[in-house]
Amino acid sequence: MNDATGRDQPFPAQGGALLGGKLAFGVAARLSRYLQVLAQAHKTGTETISSQELAEYTNVNATQIRRDLSAFGKFGKRGVGYEIEPLMTEIRNILCSSGQHSIALFGAGNLGTAIVTSDVFADHGFKVVGLFDIDQQKVGTGIGSLRVRQNSELPAVMEDEEIVIAVLAVPPEEAQAAADDVVRAGVKIIFNYSEALLEVPREVTVHTSNPAVELLYALYFYFT
């Protein structure tokens, strides 16, 4: 069977989920969310989960979830659901994210400290390997097992570690300067916790954390 592009596919074609072997944007985003829920359910000792339960936690329709997963194989058991651990492995393989990924964290203030001491990134194989701050008072001090470095030390750290991602936990007025530093050092993905708009070259991807934006439309649906 051919997909809409008219070419034979290396994987079973399903409603355009795959474009020439590459996942469609939406599918990849949803698979990541499934993985997050699976990881948390796994922590609590749960062993199987149904598409219905996954749907409740991800706000993705249960049929959509079954359809997304069945594009890659028959991972479920009828009448039972999906085994969590094997499914996590499958999704990690599909997303090419089974390994460890090193990240550089900018900002050793309250937010940076909160990030370093939490598991939000660690749970998905992300490890903070460098912590940077422009405040000379903080440079040299330690947070957890990390020593705070100057921003200018990023290139040196990147000689030892392959760093593709930088997380900016700095005040909005410092965000652009930090972004410039990490772009210059060759980082390709920036996660921006500040509300500032960042100017970056086209090949660099910026993801901005936007709690207020999510609350705005949640409120809209609450009030109407």
Place this chain on the structure above:
Amino acid sequence: MNDATGRDQPFPAQGGALLGGKLAFGVAARLSRYLQVLAQAHKTGTETISSQELAEYTNVNATQIRRDLSAFGKFGKRGVGYEIEPLMTEIRNILCSSGQHSIALFGAGNLGTAIVTSDVFADHGFKVVGLFDIDQQKVGTGIGSLRVRQNSELPAVMEDEEIVIAVLAVPPEEAQAAADDVVRAGVKIIFNYSEALLEVPREVTVHTSNPAVELLYALYFYFT
């Protein structure tokens, strides 16, 4: 002209953006993101913005943006773009979010402190009116102009202030207990900064912050 539902609409119907006077989910989400970018651009003193520029910052297609906006009126000037301040007012009206909204913040640790001292919520009219922690050592101390209270004081605070939103900035192992507290007090929207999965009644909406999820699929598109 009728929309796909076959009923006359109180607003100009545009490709199903409006469902019986209520915005479609996707439209409301995008309008919120436009508002965030407009607010930041406004801060830097910019007065007009083109759909192309908005597209770069929101990762929404420029045609989509023009189409979303033109469903509510002709806000732009051909050859120039959109005036930022009036457009913000229009979008706030569409989203019914022109006023101030009070939020309760749980967790007076590093993350809670970072939130209270930043503008991410304040920029969109959200004001933290109550700060709560279960750590008795912290209760009574002050962060900014706020005094840390016991979780059990939430109902009392809600007698003075209408609080629809709670933000949970607590460790994952405390998140469910905090969620139970806020649900019991009648809060309808929870923003969860922890990675924990929360069990809440059907009428309560949970939004979970998921930086790692966004990085997972950003990495996928970087590696493929």
Place this chain on the structure above:
DNA sequence: TAGATTGTTAATCGATTAACAATC
């Protein structure tokens, strides 16, 4: 077996995109 849930189809709806006349 009986109950539950997957895998899959088909139909509909919303999002995306290119293109371009209108007009500032």
Place this chain on the structure above:
DNA sequence: TAGATTGTTAATCGATTAACAATC
């Protein structure tokens, strides 16, 4: 005017949903 950008159309693609046979 010339250049730029909106407002709008039309065509395509992906997401959503209900429904249900297959099967654990």
